[in-house]
Amino acid sequence: MTGRIKLLPDHVANQIAAGEVVQRPASVVKELLENAIDAGATHIQLIVKDGGKTLIQVVDDGHGMSPLDARMCFERHATSKLSTAEELYALKTKGFRGEALASIAAISHVEMHTRIAEEEVGTLVRIAGSEVEDQQTVATPIGTSILVKNLFYNVPARRNFLKSNSVEQRHITDEFHRVALAHPEIVFHFYSNGSELFHLPKANLRKRIVHIFGTKFNEKLVPVSEDTQVAGISGFLCKPEFARKTRGEQFFFVNNRFIKSPFLHHAVMSAFEGLIRPDTYPGYFIYFQMDPASIDVNIHPTKTEIKFNDDQTLYAILRSSLKHSLGQFNVAPVLDFEKDPSLDTPYAYQGRSVSQPGISVDPGFNPFKGSVAGKSDFKQVTKQAWEALYVGLKDKESDAASTVEWESSEEQKALFQKPDAAEAPTVQTFQLKQKYIVTSIKSGMLIINQNRAHQRVLYEKYLLELHQDSAVSQQLLFPLSLSFSKSDMQIIRSMKEDLLALGFQFGDIKKEQLSISGIPVQISEGEVGIVIDDLLAQKKEGAVRKATTSDLLARTMARAMAIKNGFSLDAGSQQALVNDLFACKESAVSPFNKNVYVVVSERDIDNKFN
Numbered sequence: 001m002t003g004r005i006k007l008l009p010d011h012v013a014n015q016i017a018a019g020e021v022v023q024r025p026a027s028v029v030k031e032l033l034e035n036a037i038d039a040g041a042t043h044i045q046l047i048v049k050d051g052g053k054t055l056i057q058v059v060d061d062g063h064g065m066s067p068l069d070a071r072m073c074f075e076r077h078a079t080s081k082l083s084t085a086e087e088l089y090a091l092k093t094k095g096f097r098g099e100a101l102a103s104i105a106a107i108s109h110v111e112m113h114t115r116i117a118e119e120e121v122g123t124l125v126r127i128a129g130s131e132v133e134d135q136q137t138v139a140t141p142i143g144t145s146i147l148v149k150n151l152f153y154n155v156p157a158r159r160n161f162l163k164s165n166s167v168e169q170r171h172i173t174d175e176f177h178r179v180a181l182a183h184p185e186i187v188f189h190f191y192s193n194g195s196e197l198f199h200l201p202k203a204n205l206r207k208r209i210v211h212i213f214g215t216k217f218n219e220k221l222v223p224v225s226e227d228t229q230v231a232g233i234s235g236f237l238c239k240p241e242f243a244r245k246t247r248g249e250q251f252f253f254v255n256n257r258f259i260k261s262p263f264l265h266h267a268v269m270s271a272f273e274g275l276i277r278p279d280t281y282p283g284y285f286i287y288f289q290m291d292p293a294s295i296d297v298n299i300h301p302t303k304t305e306i307k308f309n310d311d312q313t314l315y316a317i318l319r320s321s322l323k324h325s326l327g328q329f330n331v332a333p334v335l336d337f338e339k340d341p342s343l344d345t346p347y348a349y350q351g352r353s354v355s356q357p358g359i360s361v362d363p364g365f366n367p368f369k370g371s372v373a374g375k376s377d378f379k380q381v382t383k384q385a386w387e388a389l390y391v392g393l394k395d396k397e398s399d400a401a402s403t404v405e406w407e408s409s410e411e412q413k414a415l416f417q418k419p420d421a422a423e424a425p426t427v428q429t430f431q432l433k434q435k436y437i438v439t440s441i442k443s444g445m446l447i448i449n450q451n452r453a454h455q456r457v458l459y460e461k462y463l464l465e466l467h468q469d470s471a472v473s474q475q476l477l478f479p480l481s482l483s484f485s486k487s488d489m490q491i492i493r494s495m496k497e498d499l500l501a502l503g504f505q506f507g508d509i510k511k512e513q514l515s516i517s518g519i520p521v522q523i524s525e526g527e528v529g530i531v532i533d534d535l536l537a538q539k540k541e542g543a544v545r546k547a548t549t550s551d552l553l554a555r556t557m558a559r560a561m562a563i564k565n566g567f568s569l570d571a572g573s574q575q576a577l578v579n580d581l582f583a584c585k586e587s588a589v590s591p592f593n594k595n596v597y598v599v600v601s602e603r604d605i606d607n608k609f610n
């Protein structure tokens with residue numbers, strides 16, 4: 001009787017093992033680029049066709065391989081980087097398993113030219129599906145060129161599993177970014193389907209980031225630098241105001257190797273807490289230098305996840321050093337609005353008295369249009385309006401406040417620049433957790449969410465302004481140039497008429513570049529990008545909801561400009577906000593349909609003491 005167990009033929013075993021290393025063309029790109037770096041290359045070219053499905057080539061000027069090594073390197077567990085298991089823990093190079101080339105050669109057609117400096121001529125090796133087809137001596141420059149064609153040609157299931165060329169291309173570009181960011185000292189060229197996507201000269205890190213992601217990044221970056229016993233931390237953060245809805249540029253590197261770490265990402269997010277909106281992500285490029293013995297890179301086959309021996313300490317160090325940079329470069333909001341009015345407050349503040357800064361603004365205020373104020377529909381908030389809340393609450397408990405009536409076309413006066421007893425009642429307020437404004441009302445206690453309240457106030461103000469006959473535009477001295485994806489540009493084009501009506505002015509609208517020469521007076525230059533990003537996000541998710549562009553814009557701007565939770569407000573600001581809120585048409589819900597405040601009735605409080 002023959003046994004059931006058979007050994008798999010070598011080529012099948014190789015194909016199976018290859019699956020672990022090579023998931024998609026981008027994995028090949030990563031392995032080849034890392035090998036080139038390990039070989040000490042100073043210039044690296046990456047050439048791909050059809051999202052890497054037909055061709056991936058990496059050419060380097062590193063130390064190359066001898067004829068023997070040229071043949072050996074395709075054997076499984078062939079590596080020049082490791083000979084004892086202990087060395088694994090002290091590793092400084094990128095590769096160490098000696099699996100990449102063997103895996104790649106098992107599932108594609110590979111052609112390699114390589115030469116070491118000591119030899120006059122080099123070696124050419126051709127392999128297909130692990131079979132060496134050809135090895136010969138050739139004239140070739142010092143260094144190595146590896147060409148990988150027809151990936152997964154012999155594993156149709158894997159090949160069919162690949163995504164479209166553009167998706168695979170995007171994965172390759174991501175991988176390229178990671179490697180290029182880890183090595184600003186290396187010159188990179190990247191060609192796809194015959195056109196040059198990137199030419200990155202040797203540079204410092206800041207310049208490398210700018211070369212990859214565009215000149216607009218230069219002003220966004222804040223340096224990070226901290227030296228501790230556990231790790232050296234360096235790199236850059238993007239200023240909080242550039243946080244985006246979509247996850248974009250978030251990079252961690254440990255000893256110049258890109259890694260993913262939800263854990264450390266959390267530390268970054270916590271350093272940004274209160275500085276950015278909860279649904280946005282800050283950009284970061286953070287580099288750790290650590291003793292290789294204090295990490296374990298070997299836990300993940302593609303090596304993008306690693307284990308830190310002392311992750312709690314690292315978390316704390318990272319968080320505090322980021323906070324330190326944010327503070328040091330003065331990008332953290334100052335708690336007192338008066339200290340830096342231009343930072344987070346969207347409107348002209350200067351000249352207000354220190355004791356009563358107020359967070360309200362005269363809705364008629366418009367530096368470009370002196371006469372608007374008189375025509376404004378804004379209700380003058382009087383004692384009655386505020387009292388209506390008391391009355392309403394007394395009669396109908398909680399939600400009656402939203403029925404505070406909106407009276408139009410009353411004569412416009414300055415609103416709450418200096419709330420005083422004659423204009424509006426001085427309410428006793430206090431701020432809770434830098435988030436809520438609490439005040440006592442007849443029926444009990446009113447707890448207002450400061451962020452939502454301010455959103456509501458600004459939303460109504462902007463809506464009104466945007467509906468005035470001709471929107472007021474502020475000309476920019478230097479047109480802003482913003483880049484968007486092609487699909488986003490399509491949306492922008494479709495909204496163009498509305499945006500013009502709202503005060504935007506455009507120069508060139510190119511395929512992926514938008515030049516903006518004028519913006520609505522309600523927003524500042526620095527906020528344009530955020531507002532447009534936000535507008536796009538809402539337009540995409542709200543395609544079904546029928547909202548006009550001006551409504552979307554008003555909402556978007558209100559959300560972008562509203563004071564965030566986590567800001568402390570002085571008494572004057574708290575009162576002004578409360579008064580402005582109850583001057584709104586609809587004070588109970590935010591422009592995004594969330595409750596602005598809750599009422600805790602006296603009875604509820606009494607019950608707690610029973």
Ligand code: ADP
Pocket residue numbers: 031035036039060062063064065073078079080081094095096097098099100101102143144
């Ligand atoms: P690893 O990088 O884990 O050692 P690889 O399969 O990626 O395994 O590479 C096997 C060996 O081939 C490397 O250890 C190295 O000696 C050699 N090698 C691969 N690529 C290059 C290159 N571009 N230049 C010089 N040597 C290379």
Ligand code: MG
Pocket residue numbers: 031034035094095096100101
């Ligand atoms: Mg390798």
